[in-house]
Each structure stands twice: as C-alpha cells, then as structure tokens.
Amino acid sequence: MSWSGVFSQLLEIVAALLLAPLLTGWANQCRAWLQNKSAPSLLLQYRMLRKLFHKESVVAEHASQLFRVAPYIVFGCMVMASAIIPTLSTDLPLSPAADAIALVGLFAFARVFISLAAMDIGTAFGSLGARREMLIGFLAEPALLMVLFSASLITQSTSLTSIVETLAHREFVIYPSMAFAGIAFTMVALAENARIPVDNPSTHLELTMIHEALILEYSGRHLALMEWAASLKLFAYSCIGLTLFFPWGIAEVGSPEEMLLALPMLVFKLAIGGATMALIETASAKMRIFRVSEFLATAFMLAVIGMLVHLLLGS
C-alpha cells in the first residue's frame, strides 16, 4: 500500500461524495431540457441536501431502532461502493477487499435495509414499496452479477481493478459479449436507480412509485442521507458502466500524475452518461409493474447470452 494509493482512494471517495448530487442534478436538467421544461438549477440537489440536513427529523411514534439506523447503513454502503469501483485510478488499496461479487452483495445489503426500514412503520405504502423494491432487486441483482461476470470471463478476474486494468490498458480488442452486457447493464441501471421505464423519480403518485414509497416516512437528516445515498448509487452505477464499457482515461498504477487528467475525463464521461440517461428516460414510457419483471428478466437473459456468446466465439 503506497501513499499515492491511499491518496487516490481518498480522492475517489471525496469525488464520489461531491460529484454524485451534481450528476443527479445534471440528469434532471438534461431531462427537463429534452422535455421542453425550464430546467432546475444544477446545484438544486446540494441545496436540497443542505435544507434537509438543517430541518428536524420527524419519526413515526412506533418506529424502531432499525428505522433510524437504516439511513446511515444505506449511506455507508453507497460510500463504500464508490470506494471500491475504480473511477479515477486503478491503484486502490481497498480493491482487494471486495470484488465484483462483493459489490453486488453490498448493493443487496443496502437494498435489504432500505426495504426493512420501509416495512418498519407498517403503513400500506411503505410495505408496498418494500415488496416492489425486492421484486426489482431479485431480478436486477443476478443480472448485474452476470454483466460483471461477462467482463470477468474476458479478463479472468472478478476484481474490479483487474478488469479495468485489462480493458483499459491493454491492446484494444472488440468483445462482442460486451454488447449484450452493455444493453443488459443499461436496463439494470435504469431499474436500480428508479428511472423511467421502471419507476418515475418525479411523480408522487403513490401507487406508481417505488423508491419514493420506500422513503416516504423519512424526513430531515434521515431523508437527506437517503437522497444522498440514492445519488451515490446512481453515481456508482454510472461509474460501473463507464469502467466496464468506456474504461479509457483511468490512471494506471504508479502514475499519480495521470489522476489529474482522469478527473476531467471522468466528469466529461459522466456528463455524457447523464445526458444519455435523460434521453432514454424521455424516449420511453413507464411500464406496468408486471412488465417490469419481464423487462428485468430480459436484461438477465441478455447478460447470460452475453456470457454464452463469449464462450461461443472464444473457442
């Protein structure tokens, strides 16, 4: 473990914490533009977080400890996820601690807690949201795992840094299996981040929403943490997408000066990613909840086919 490694690790976490609300804001702005609405400020997310942190927190009378602990756990999970995913450099001292499977496990951990917290109050919406979240989760989770495995089959490693190292810094080769994985990943990312074909982040119509129903009972600092965690999750997913499919520009081990270049590159890639997401959201319509399971099952199958194609063409 070198000092530059520790430095890059810390820089990554800080960058994730600071950039995540910006990415959400940017995506919202792009969407507003595309839909011919006047766009909210890019910094709206920061202001909202600040506002929420300053407000008092109202907790239901019979809420248990779990309800109050959950926002911190979910937030912690997302911070850790963004620490594991290589965004700026592949020289991360934490990366051997958790590989792609552990990353999926981490997301699942956060999901379980957010669902349990939603069930804790015992309102109809909360438990409905929890059920739907778990429904999405049990299909999206293996799909994400299979997407990561498609990359693992190419690089013979489940360690995220090794995957990126191989994809970014070796000779460029066209991997057809990644085409399947890419589409599957896009579908999973939309579902996991409560985006339009699956969930509508701007509606507050209770019966159609999933993510909003989960955090319905939260307020004040707890809500701020949940919202920040959601932004971090979007950031983490975008970064997974970028590292798997557009890994160029990440600094190599032992070259801290490259990190200076990596940061603007990352921001640039994220900006394009956010705009693309807004475009997809604008172009599609929200699905019925049972079409969602079909949508995600399709993503899962596509990811599996991606792995098959790799074996097919590889031998």
Next chain:
Amino acid sequence: MLASLLHLDWLLLLCGAWLVVGALGIFALRRFRFVSHVLFPLGGLVCLGVFLVALSAIFESPETAVLPLGLPGLPFHLRLDALSALFIAVIGSVGAGVSIFAAGYFRKGEGTPPGLLCFQYHLFLTSMVLVVLADDAYAFMVMWETMALSSFFLVTSNHRIAAIRRAGYLYLLIAHIGAIAILLCFGVLQANTGDYTFDNMRGQQLSSFWSSAAFLLAVFGFGAKAGILPLHIWLPEAHPAAPSPVSALMSGVMLKTAIYGLLRVSFDLLQMQLWWWGVILLALGLVTALFGVIFSAVQTDMKRLLAYSSIENIGLLCVGMGLGVLFKAYHMDALAALALTACLYHVASHAFFKSLLFLGTGSVLHATGERNLGRLGGLMRYMPWVAWVTLVGVLASSGLPPFGGFVSEWLLLQSFLFTPGLPDPFLNMLIPVVAAAVALVAALAGFAMVKFFGVIFLGQPREAKLAQAHDAGWLERAGLLWLVAGCLVLGLFPVQIIEPIGRVTALLIGHNLADTVRANGWFLLAPMSVERASYAPLVFLVVGAASFYLAVIMVRLLYRGQLRRAAPWDCGYPAGNARMQDTAEGFGQPIRRMFDPFFRMDIKHPTPFDEKPVYSVSVDDHFWHWIYLPIAATTEAVAKLVGRLQQGRISVYLLYSFVTLIAMLVLVRL
C-alpha cells in the same frame, strides 16, 4: 492415562456422557426444572467438548476403533478422519447453542414429558455423531435408523395434534424408503465380498456400471434425507411440526449428515467419478434450490418458510458437490477442491444461520403462540433482543456480506467462473447458465428473508395480544448469541475456517486449498491469486463501519440532531391501521404470479355481491399430486386386492396354510 486417549476415545466418552444425561432425564420424567436447568445445559457442555475434540481431530491422522457392540461377529467399526471430524465439529458447535437455548425453551405441557424429551434429544445428538463416525455399513445403518427414530419421536412430541402425527408418519416413511436405497448402495459397494466395512469398499474396483448404480442409489437414499427434489415432501411438514430447538437441529445439522453420506460415498468409497454424475447432481441441486426458494417466498407459516429455505440450501450444497464431482472426473483437482470447499463452507454456515433462524421463530412462537405470519408483526418493539439476533440470521441467510452465507456463495460463484477449460464444450456452455441460476436463487433468498423478517418483526402488530409478547430469557439469549457468534466468525475469518476444510478436501480430492489461501495473508481470501479474485471481510466490515460512523459523526457534528416523534405520515392518510400493511400473502404475490407454473394454486376471489367477501389462496406442491398421490392410490388398490384374502373365517385361513403346504411339498418333489 487421560493423555493416551485418542480423539476417537474422547468422542465416545462424550457420546456416553450424552446418553447418561439422557438417561437421567428418564429418571426425572416430570421434574421439569431439573431437566431444563441442569440436564440441557450439561448436554450443551458436552456438545462444546465434542466440538473442541472434533476440531483438533481434523488436523490429526485418521483414527480407527472397533467396538465390541452389536451382533456377534459383527462389531461396530468406527473411524475418525478429517471429513467426519468436520461434520462432528459442526454438530457439536451448533448443538451447543441449541442445547443452551433448549434449556430455556422447553416448558411444561409440550405433550411428551420433559424427561423423555431430554432422552430423545440426546439420543438424537449421539446417533448423529455416531453416523458420521461409522466405518462399516452395519454400524452406519443402525445409527442412521436410531437417528431417524429419535428424530421421529421428537417431531411427534406434540402427538395429540393429528397434523403433527401425519407429518411424523410421512417423515418416517420417506426416511425408510431412503434407508433401503442406502442399504442397497452399500450392497453394491461391497462387490460380493460379503465384507461390509468401508475399508473393504474402498479397496474394491467396481466397473463403471456398478459405480454408477451405487452413486445413483446413494443420491436417492441420502437425497430422501436431505430433501432433494422430488423427495423433499416430508421436509416442510416435519420440520415445522417439531419443537423449535429440534427443528433447528434437524434443519441445521441432521440434513448435513445426508450430505456427509453423499460425500463419503461419492468421493471416498467410490474410486472413480464420472462426469455425468456431476451433471446429475448439478441439475438436481439447481432444481431443488430454485424450487425451495420459490416456495419459501410464498409461505405464510414462518417455520414452513424456513423449511423450504432449507430445501433451497440443500440444493446449493448439491450444486457445489456436483461441480466438485465434475471437476474431479476431469482431474482438475484444484477447481474440484474449490467447489467442494464452497460446499463444505456452506454446510457450516447454513448449520449456524438456519438453527439461529429456527430458534428465533421458537422464541416468537413462545412469546405469541402464533406461527402464522398473518397474525404477527411489529415484534421488534416487544422483543428487540430476538429481533436483532434474528436479523443477523436473516442477513447471513440472504447471502449478504460480511456474514457466513456470503463467503460460501462467493466461493461457489468463483468456482463457476473458473470453469472455462472443461474439455467438453457443451458443459462449458451450460455452466454460465447454472451460475446465473445460482445467482438468481441467492437473490430470491433475499426476497424470502426480507419477507420473513419484515412481516414478523416490523410494521404494526396485526393482533392486539402481540403487545404482551416478552423477550427471550437469558438462557435462550445465550444460545442465540452463540449461534450469532458462529455466523460472524464464519463470515469474518474465512481464511482460518478454510484451514480445517482444506484438510477435508485434501482427504477427498488430494488438493488442499488452504495452502494457497494462507499464502495471501490472514485476512484476505483469495482462492486462486489476488489478481483473479479476493475478498477481505474484515476490511470490508471495518471500512463499512467506518463509513457508517463517519456519517453518524458528520450528522451529529454539523447539525443539532433534533428529533420529533409524530404519527406516521402515510401520505397524509389518517385512518391507516395494522390490517392495511402488506401481508405475507401480499408479499408473495409477485412470486406467485411470476412463477405460476411451479405452483398448484387455489385462489378464491370474492364476487361483488358477496355479503362477507373472502379472499383465500392456497399454494400446493405439484409433486404431491404428480408422484405421491398416484403411488398412494396404487398402494391402496394393491392392498385391497390382497385384502380379499382376508375372510375372517378360521377354516379359510387353515385352507391357505394347507394349500401352501401342499404347494411346498410339490415343489420339493419336483
């Protein structure tokens, strides 16, 4: 003199101690306090001893003994090697927690008198240990039957309830059908030598046909005990029927003896492995796992839910074992060791978290008298201890880091990922499909577990009486904590746990994974090389906890943590009540809809004109109707035919004897 005792002798002494404890129970049939506060803790202490002895025995060379018990000329052969020692260690460690819990759990009026229950319980433990120790078919079968019988009596301890008697009968029936297959399997293995010791079987060079026959018989026989599809039918009936500590032992430990048997036969007694055995195990395991988890997600009885989840885990164990057989057949020893390590790791972690969950339901059952998820809810406020402890089990069971379940799933997925390289391209292509299915099963398990925990402990109490629920007593807590500690140790110290497991794979496959793992440091689990895959649960936990506390401190420091309690918001709806929460049926509804062909459902929808609208849904198992009922009907028809012989008149029976005698004489004359 004590120093010269072998591990095996110690184990036998401890088994004797168990029997003594059990026998004391018989003498104190109705002295409830003595049984629960003296005998069960004593039994727990013996469990602890068994665990320690077995743990040290894993690292020693195999020991054998011959007991002059049993029939003349047929003594019991015993052998303690790494494989049996590992399983005994699991039995001992889980048994310790369960016994301590049971000390606080058993109350008056459980049907069977407490003293007798104590005897059956300790006999059950003893027989499990001796099954694993047995080194000849005769001892094995005697102990196997003792195990089945003692657990049968434990299952039916509430024998006044007809459903429980029926569950017990079904259990006994299928256990015996399985036992017949196991006996036949040993018959094939001894290859006409007439010598039923395992030593002799190891020496036989069977043809591939007879090896396959023995393997298939073993899969059938042990599968009946483990609950592999379609022989799982007894499991969701018998496990919930038993008192909770017994369910915990049955699900957590007894099922593993079947896995032990399968491992012993296919890797130790059989000298060759064929690739298609692995495919059969993989397919059976996958179907079992998928079936188990889907059914577990739609259950409305908390113990049945856990029983189906046990079926799922047995399926995953079979998948690991099947992969091991496949690799072994192609002589890829390192990968076979990896798959088998995943399987054995899961044996241990499932034993802990499933017992923990069953004991948790036991506490809930005691506090509320309810097993039906539809009448529970909100118990976290009244029994926070049990709730938090159960949460650990739930997380481990969902395969989440940093608990034990995750490590085994991680290892299993790793062994899938390194399969490209099998010589058969067809298998190569099927492997990712199987890996995807395993990932799906793991994620579905999370769904079922969130339902389990959320409906029991969270939300508002669905019945008024739940507010009187009391938390577990100190003995129960001690037992639960021991199991929680097990889940944590299994989750956080995989490198150390793989040391003993490596001994077992070295014995069965000839490759010890522990050497590579150890070389990568004491906290970093990297079965192949660090570049390929690594996982450090301790670092994971520390960083996770650090970010958790940083968030807490940040919020505390920057903002004054004001908190106000108010009525729940619920989108401004004021009249919400406990009955408006999602029910267990509701939570299972997406699964019922998506996996519709798996179920035999009977849904009754109310019509708009009903005075009292009733909605009911019952979910049934197809196998019961496809396999078991036709067999039962055939049996009954045959029995009716035979029954015609029964006339009830003495002279007719005498005529039968006479005709038989004549026929015999004619036969002799010929």
Next chain:
Amino acid sequence: MMHAYLIQSINLFASVLLLLSFAMLSQRRILTVIHLFTLQGATLVAATVVVAYVTNQHHLYYSAAITLVTKVIVIPILLHRLIDRLNVKWDVETLINIPTTMLIGILLVVFAFNLALPIAKLSSSIAHSTLGIALACVLLSFMMMITRAKAVPQVIGFLSMENGLFFAATSATYGMPMVVEFGIAFDVLVGVFILGVFMFQIREQFDSLDIRHLEKLKED
C-alpha cells in the same frame, strides 16, 4: 492492425445479429419488430461487406448489394405499407410469456452451438466460429414464428430466418453461388407478396389477423 479489427468486427456483427434476433423475440410491438428486422438486414449487409473485403471475394459484394436492396429497403417498405393498410401497429400478445421464450432461446443457442461445432471445425473460413450464431439465429426466428399469434410477426420471423441462413452461408463457405442467391432473393420477395395477399385474405375472412382463427377451418 486494421485487418485484425475487421476480423473481430465480423464476430461483433454476428453477435449483433443474435442480439437482434433476441430483441425481435422479446418485442411485442409490430412496428418495432419491423425496425429490428431492418436493422438485422443492415447488420447482415455490413457483415457481408467486411467478409468480402477481408477475403477479397468480389461476388460477396454483389450478395451484399442484393441483401441491401431486398431486406433493408424493399421488404421493410412493403411491410410498413402492409401494416398501415391492415392497421396493426401495436402490441401483439405472445403465446408464451417473454422470459420463458428467452429461456428456451438460450437453450436453443447452446444447442445450435454444439450442432455447429463439428462443422465449424471443418471449415477454414475466417468467420467459421460465427456459424453457431448463424444457426442460432435461424432457430430463434423459427421460435418467433411459433410463439406469435399474429400473421405479420410470423412473416417477419420467416424473413429473419432467411437472414440467418444467408449469414450461415457467408460465414461457413463465403456465400452461395450467385445464381442461387438471386433465386433466393427473388423467392423471398415473391414470398412476401404472397403472404401479404394471404394476410388480406385472412383478415377479410375473420376480421382479424389472429391466426388462431385458422383453427376454425378444421372440420370436426
């Protein structure tokens, strides 16, 4: 260097073909299915051109041109006009639900690969490893024909099956003789015309394009 990328891009096009086959299998809207079919034709053209360039087989340029004209331009236009006239743009229910269809599709891919393996080993073509994918496309299109209840997607399934066959010929033996190719192109065109007429007839008879109505023609 360039050459290596071109060879890799053949594999890429092959998997895009497979991807599109799966997309067609999982798509409910007829209009989208037609778009996907057009894309599949375009991918096929691109793949053929790349193979032609890499191997210097000039006759493949001609086959690519024929494919471009028939599958990317003429037939999609015909299909668009057909659904305009029949007014069937929207969702069609599948007979089996989509995830199950895809699951069967995956099994078909595994099967097709194993079927193609011995043949691919004999072939010395640079694209021989894509033969399995081509076969899979054929089977998937067949599957699509089976699972659709409406006539238009069935026709598209038939056409996409032909795409798969064409690709198989290209990848295994660098295409069929010119005469055969012209013949097939002509056949396909005629086929579409006949099927179009057929569909109008079905609709006139049953007021619907649901081919389940054809069951009524059976004499009891």
